Amino acid sequence: MGSELTYRRHEPQTLSDSYSPKPNKPWLSVIRPIRYMLREQRLLFVLLGILLGAFFIAILPSSSHRQITYHDAYSVSQLAQIMNPPQPVYRPGFGSISSGGKVPLGLKRKGLRIVVTGGAGFVGSHLVDRLIARGDSVIVVDNFFTGNKDNVMHHFGNPRFELIRHDVVEPLLLEVDQIYHLACPASPVHYKYNPTNVVGTLNMLGLAKRVGARFLLTSTSEVYGDPLQHPQVETYWGNVNPIGVRSCYDEGKRTAETLAMDYHRGAGVEVRIARIFNTYGPRMCIDDGRVVSNFVAQALRKEPLTVYGDGKQTRSFQFVSDLVEGLMRLMEGEHVGPFNLGNPGEFTMLELAQVVQETIDPNAKIEFKPNTEDDPHKRKPDITKAKDLLGWEPKVALRKGLPMMVSDFRQRIFGDHKDSSSSA
Secondary structure: OHHHHHHHHOOOOOOOOOOOOOOOOOOHHHHHHHHHHHHHOHHHHHHHHHHHHHHHHHHHHHHHHHHHHHHHOOOHHHHHHHHOOOOOOOOOOOOOOOOOOOOOOOOOOOOOEEEEEOOOOHHHHHHHHHHHHHOOEEEEEEOOOOOOHHHOHHHOOOOOEEEEEOOOOOOOOOOOOEEEEOOOOOOHHHHOOOOOHHHHHHHHHHHHHHHOOEEEEEEEHHHHEOOOOOOEOOOOOOEOOOOOOOHHHHHHHHHHHHHHHHHHHHHOOOEEEEEEOOEEOOOOOOOOOOHHHHHHHHHHOOOOEEEEOOOOOEEEOEEHHHHHHHHHHHHHOOOOOOEEEOOOOEEEHHHHHHHHHHHOOOOOOEEEEOOOOOOOOOOOEOOHHHHHHHOOOOOOOHHHHHHHHHHHHHHHHHOHHHHHHHHO
16 A cells, blocks of 8 residues: 555656646636626626616607797796796794795695784784685784774684784784784774884784794884875885874884884894875774774764864875785785885865765765864875885775775664665
């Protein structure tokens, strides 16, 4: 055994240049990478990539062709708007909206959460109607000093409507996007008894600051006092008696504007200021001492129409729907104001009495009484600023809007008694 091993150790062997346990096969250099790709699933990914690339190459020309055919349905400007929609302007607070641009087709506008102070009143209730119809959630805050539940009762049961009995002279905690601050008695009979301008405005501005809400103040043409400039423009500072019988309202609203601008400049609150001129329409208080409601109620009751002074003092009268449109445009716009919101059509008190006679009773008498203290002699708004920046102007003429107010007053004054008496 040992000799055999010795023999094999010394047996001459032929050595090749390179060691290989198996003979070299030339086709293995081709097969080996393919087999590796198959084992590691590399080929699957390569094929997938090729298919995806081919798919996108096939799609691109057809989509460019479709873009050309869009011109049949859209203008170039509309296409630009679709391809590059306006970016929404976000404000800190409970919610946010885009203040400009259109809502893309198929997408609904996001409803806002809005508080309307004085929302059960004459103007406030009409504003609530418009906001609810637009799809917003509305919280009405009212102490019912001059407001009335009947004005908003048709919204009871609507999940987007809330009613809070509250006086704005006390603080209020809410989470809202916008605040329409209308809570303030607007007729001499009421504001002399309960002036709430300053404290109520201060509380609502504090709420707007805390929650980041946009705040709209409904100021008044009374900030011009007995004006020495006619018509009145927003840059006119007014001629107000600071200690007169009307000063609690006139100076209160002037102070409210001051507070709003201070919160805007000092605390960054987004504010809007509207100076409202004489407004009339359905749901107006029947016996609030304002001239239109006085004349209409007196004519319906067959009483003399009371004209104070010589009847030559002038006023401008806008229908409530025009005012609500102006308030909403101001709130949604990007301009602070103040803005005059009124109808530049000017009437003397005698002319107004004659229009009421024509509408209700041609035989109604006119009775003259001494004029009240600090009664402005002329009142007419210059609405150039509202036309240019808000695209707003009143649409309803006095002779067109007055019959709608008369119909509402007739129903509220006589009610069912009118129907029963006529049938009897």
